[in-house]
Amino acid sequence: MHVFWRWGYSEASIDRLTEGTGLGRSSLYGTFGDKSTLFRKSLERYAQTYHPRYDRALSGPHPSPSAVVAAYLRVTLNRIADPTVPDGCLLTVSAAQFPALDAEGQAMVRAMIDGVRAMLEQALLAAGADGQEAAELALCTLATNKSLAVLSRAGFSNEDLETVAAAAARVPGKPSGGSSSRAVGLPGHN
Template structure:
């Protein structure tokens, strides 16, 4: 909840803190179940302040998703920067960021991007475009990391798509109450995929 104070007869508040609070509301409830009432309760702002600062619900969602991306994408970029001895190490590093985020008690389970993709039809066209563009950027980031770790172009593309799907699966399983140990097992299985693919190739 953002802090409020009185100055020269006007309410002052930390816009960045309010945006983070709104992000957590969308993250916890998803776009469809996030009402203006939940946003005002979560941010501590009145309707007037909310609308005048951020616009309507759709505009606030887009800013919240951008804030989410700005918070977590640098962590994924750092994890993938390597150098990694092979794609398996890059996968493990990438999914470790996800597991650490899920284990963080300060944020909701799951993933705001995953929830938003699952509710894509509820979003307006700009919101839909932002969700897809954010996912596409992650896919490109993964492909680049796998190529740098020694995968050829086709393998890098296949692994990027598979790991992206695995990452989203971790978010869904965490929302369903699966334990951290279960999620770590899923991540470890994903990291074994490159070795299994190599073993399956004809020699």
């Protein structure tokens, strides 16, 4: 898992994988079959390790949608600050290398991201957001999570990452005057 997390699927060579697992090439192939299967097993392990932490953080009750965002991003910041794991996020690294994955790997990465988004949306609804607001905030929070992972890999300080997370937790709330894309005048949405 850590080899794919550190290097991404494309750069996780068989040599790096054998070194990371402590298995010889024949044992690696005998146990997992191929690199793609090992990658999917690594994603499963990642989900088993980290998704329960997000589940607990989102279980609430939360007094507001902002509190949901803050709780979710706190788990992200704690994972990023953990010195025993690579910087960033295995799911983010995998999404960034989406074209290099086989169809099964792509489907798994997308399903995991969609699952996190749905988990966020349900927590936001439970905290009082309406349907549209919950959908928008879930997507925005997911994007913030992924950007925190990228920024951490680029060497941004924990203080910078805390600033991003705190600002994201202040954002929740309906924009005045229509949908958020029109409110900020994004190209193609006017």
